[in-house]
Amino acid sequence: MKHDFATAIKRFYGGVHPDDRKKLSLQNAIESISMPERLFIPLHQHIGAPSEPCVKTGDKVFKGELIGSSQGFVSSCVHAPTSGIVLGIEDHVAGHPSGLGQQCIVLEPDGNDQWHPELTGLEDPLNASPAQIIDKIRQAGVVGLGGASFPSFIKMSPQQHQSIDMLIINGVECEPYLTCDARVMEERSEEIVESIRIMLHALGIQNCVIGIESNKPGAIQAISKAVEKTxxxxxxVLPVVYPQGAEKMLIEAVTGRQIPAGKLPIDFGVIVHNVATALAIRNAVLFGHPLINRIVTVTGLGINRPANLEVPIGTPVQALIDHCGGLKRDVKRVVLGGPMMGVAIHDFGVPVVKGTSGVLAMLEQEMHIEPEQPCIRCGYCVQACPMHLVPCEMALRARHDLIDQLQDVNLLDCIECGSCAYVCPANIPLVHYFRYGKMAMANSKRVNEKKELTSQRSQAKQNRMEFERAEKERKKQEMRLALAAKKTEPVT
Ligand code: SF4
Ligand code: SF4
Structure with a gap:
């Protein structure tokens, strides 16, 4: 529904109230799926540098074995989701939701699902040092499972000048349709609380708040019971407002603290982890188990049997669709993620990665397909933007390729939540313009850097040539002087 602004009592600015459509899968307990014939495990599933393959074609690997090692500080490692044979390391055309393809390790499961024998956890994590706990999280390749895929060990390692006083666990799941986090909270509440105790110990703090929107009564009940004695x-319990699950919005909703653009929650004493990430952290610390599977919601009116599935990383989306009885004949669009921030896919060979929260199959009636009209300067998008941006102006500049002027309207602060596009009466696909603008800004930065490098090199060459010319001249002059001195020497 259009023009439906967030009106509930809440702390952060902007936001919208799309129909949550969670009923389709909210009551469906988490199921496992059978192991696919091939897993395509991308080496770049996180923010930061891609991991480097540390196996080769023909290698036999155990479940949980390291197959891609992290490169640099902001990076994460990748592990085998099951035991099997490495068939190759190749550019899988559908290796990324962007459709650009990326390097994947192709694994053929051997059917034994045999864990690596050397994986061990910490026997008594509440008496372990923070460094030991953080190292377990790093080794396990845990990244934020809410979608951002930021390496979790970095969040758990505040600098000396950053004083943390609160841990927030994000159980908001504000994106319509998605229910994987709600099911995790309902079915694995004790494990989440166990993980929170470990994290509080590692951070040396005493205060954790779990934020949950009020449309998840089962999760609220289960988590309330699990925290009773802690x-x-x-x-x-928060009112339902989109995009309350975005880190900065959630912090403001829970604590009232506003995190300005360019600053991180950690600068304001807060660390936020998603509920599923908390579960992965627990498995890493207690058992040494790496992040090799995740819960994915398969939903929408276009799927025959909506479900919440626990799937190995690298499973092609087609396997999830098949498990759920296939797509309906008149399905119009399939999206990875939710309807507000997801990316449409056309090739169902795309594998599930650590950040894949949903597969949404939509019929025409669930979509809003209207032709784009000129902007009428109504300002609805400005009212809806939780980042205090002026979306109409940003889109105008991106559309006219005024790349140099995009920084002035703070395009890079946009979190691509889609709230502005949702309320736009002119049906302008604002987020598409923002993505295009960000890409153009990155390209222009690269071109400028290249130009700068070329000019530095040419200046250096010119300096060198001038120096060599001057040296030559100096030597000639010395020789001339020596010759002249020789000629004037008295003959004895
Ligand atoms: S972009 Fe859309 S919402 Fe924003 S001012 Fe223009 S017409 Fe209104
Ligand atoms: S997509 Fe960007 S500009 Fe639009 S509402 Fe969200 S943060 Fe604001």
């Missing part, structure tokens, strides 16, 4: 952990 006074350090409380629950904040």
């Amino acid at each position: 006074p350090k952990i409380s629950i904040s």
Whole structure:
């Protein structure tokens, strides 16, 4: 529904109220799927540098074995989701939701699902040092499972000048349709609380709030029961507003603290982890188990049997669709993620990665397909933007390729939540323009850097040539002087 602004009592600015459509899969318990014939495990599933393959074609690997090692500090490693044979390391055409393709390790499962024998956890994590806990999280390749895929060990490692006083666990799941986090909270609440205790110990703090929107009564009940005897952990039941699950919005909703553009939550004493990430952290610390599977919601009116599935990373989306009884004949669009921030896919060979929260199959009636009209300067998009941006102006500049002027309207602060596009009466696909603008800015930065490098090199060459010319001249002059001195020497 259009022009439906967030009106509930809440703290952050902007936001919208799309129909949550969670009923389709909210009551469906998490199921496992059978192991596919091939897994395509991308080496770049996280923010930061891609991992480097550390196996070769023909290698036999165990479940949980390291197959891609992290490169540099902001990076994460990748592990085998099951035991099997490495068939190759290749550019899988559908290796990324962007459709650009990327390097994947292709693994043929051997059917034994045999864990690596050397994986061990910490026996008594509540008496372990923070460094030991953080190292387990790093080794396990845990990244944020809410979609951002930022390496979790970095969030758990505040600098000395950053004083943390609160951990927030993000159980908001504000994106319509998605229910994987709600099911995790309902079915694995004790494990989440166990993980929170470990994280509080590692961070040396005493205060954790779990934020959950009020449209998840099952999750609220389960988590409330699990935290009953732990006074350090409380629950904040929040009104349903999109995009409350975005980190900065959630912090403002729970604590009232505003995180300005360019700053991180950690600068304001807060660390936020998604509920599924908390579960992955627990498995890493207690058992040494790496992040090799995740829960994915398969939903929408276009799928025959909506479900919440626990799937190995690298499973092609087609396998999830097949498990759910296939697509309906008149399906119009399939999206990875939710309807607000997801990316449409056309090749169902795309594998599930650590950040894949949903597969959404939509019929025409679920979509809003209207022709784009000229902007009428109504300002609805400005009212809806939780980042205090002026979306109409950003789109105008991106559309006219005024790349140099995009920085002035803070395009890079846009979190691509889609709230502005949702309320736009002119049906302008604003987020597409923003993605295009960001790409153009990155390209222009690269071109400028290249130009700068070329000019530095040419200047250096010119300096060198001038120096060599001057040297030559100096030597000639010395020789001339020596010759002249020789000629004037008295003959004895
Ligand atoms: S972009 Fe859309 S919402 Fe924004 S001012 Fe223009 S018409 Fe209104
Ligand atoms: S401009 Fe960006 S952050 Fe603001 S509402 Fe639009 S998509 Fe969201």
